[in-house]
Amino acid sequence: MATLPPSSTIYSSAQRNAVIIQVVSSLVSFNALLVLFGLMIFMKKTYTHTHFQAYFVCLLLANTMQAWANIISLGWVTRGGVQDGGLCAMQGGLKQGGNVGSAVWSFVISLHLFNLLFLRYKTPKLISWGMVVFGWSFVFTIVFIGPVAIETAARGPFFGIAEHSCWITLNYRVQQIFMEYFFEYLSVVLSFLLHVGTFLRVRGNLLCVDGRWRVRWVPFGDSWQLSLGRDFTDSAMLALAKHMVWYPVAYAVTIIPVSITRIAQFCGLDVPLWLDTLTNCIFDLGGLANVVLFFGARHFFPKASALPAFTEQRKDTARDAIVAQHGVTPFTLQRPASEMSEVSLGLPPVSPRRRTSMMSINSLTPMRHDF
Structure with missing residues (x-):
């Protein structure tokens, strides 16, 4: 028979320190x-209605649950032990909810x-809102299924004293x-596999040619060749992918x-x-790490008005002929009725002579992109 967990320690x-x-x-x-939540309320709401921000707020809420759960231990310090x-x-x-929630929403952002x-x-x-509902429902189900369906009288409470605080008992x-x-x-x-695949895709190493995926590696000094496989969206999002x-x-x-310990x-x-204390402190600072990354990521997001829509491939163009020599089939972009100027994209004016020498970017359609 299993030993019942202690009622106090x-x-x-x-240990107190x-x-x-x-x-x-x-x-x-x-x-x-808390500071980030406050700033998100008052800062310019460029991405207020985007999917990424909804998922990121869920991740921050999970981090908040983690932090608050550990702050409760301050009560154990005042009492001299866990009860x-x-x-x-x-x-x-x-x-448990904060830890599982952080794992779930970290993966959802990657996906x-x-x-x-x-x-x-x-x-x-x-589907985005359905993902939010499903994600939190999954987290709460995992939390409640332990004390409701798994806990037995022989083994004692599911949640109880575990070392210097309370968690799932030993x-x-x-x-x-x-x-x-x-x-x-x-x-x-x-998440790591998804981000690596995404990075290789937008960088130009991973290509879709005639419906088949292939990996293209080039020497370090010839990395400029990868740009031939990028469209406007790839170029705009490469810095973001590197950061995310x-x-x-x-x-x-x-x-x-902390998992190793x-x-x-x-x-x-x-x-x-x-x-044990050091690894737990590193884990407890996960919320701070996400806050720091958020403020850094804001500088890598391109303006939503400058992002294009995805459309079918164009054929028989000069750019496609050049890119085809390198075995690349690019995505293309649709030109609007009134062509967007370089100024609207934040680019310097281009002279007519230089304009004719550049490979044309086939259409830039401004739109609010769903991050």
Whole structure:
């Protein structure tokens, strides 16, 4: 028979200091998230109605749940130790929900950018909102299924004392792995693969020729050849793709260290308190990392009015003849009735002589793009 979890645990002086350090880390992330939420309300709402912002707000909400769950430990510090009960169960539920939610929305953002930049598929608004509802429903289901359907009297409460705070108790080790760690690692791996594919696509390394995908590698000194496979959208979004890949990287950097210490503890190894505290602090700063990346990403978003619509390929043009020599079949863009000037795109005026020498960009249709 499994051993029932303890109803309380008393902090040693070192454990108390370690918990205080983790609470401070969570407060830093929590305050950064609050500042960002406030700025998003008052800042210029260029992307207010776009899919990316909806998903990103969901990610920030999950980060807020994580931070708040850890801030609750401040109550344990004042009491001198963790006590089982309603507050402990609430902390465990918030912690699991925030961790799983961060994994889910990190992956959804990666999937959305993959659809937009790799598949060139514009997600309808109804599907976008359906994704938001499904994502949060999945998170809440994972949280509630433990105490409702898995918890047994023999093993005790599902959410309870776990080391220096409250989470899924040690008597539910399998659930700790498959109801949280599994989703976190799956999100890291899938998000990284999606971002790498997207980056190679917009850079020109990954091409679709005659309905078949092929990879094109060129020597470092000849990387200029990749630009022949890019259309206007690829060029505009290349800098964004380079920056957005840091979201899964940042998520992996924050979660892998603490996961390693947890696996070591599962295997019966003795993890020093300072190392456990350090990895937890890194994980607790995940919200701050997303805030910093958000302010950096805003400088990489092109203006929505300058982005083109995706249309079918054009044929028998001079540009296509040149690009075909390199085995590239480009996407093309549709020219509007009244041609957009270079000034409207933020480009310097082009002289008539230089205009004739340039390969024409076949149409630039201004539109609000769904990020």
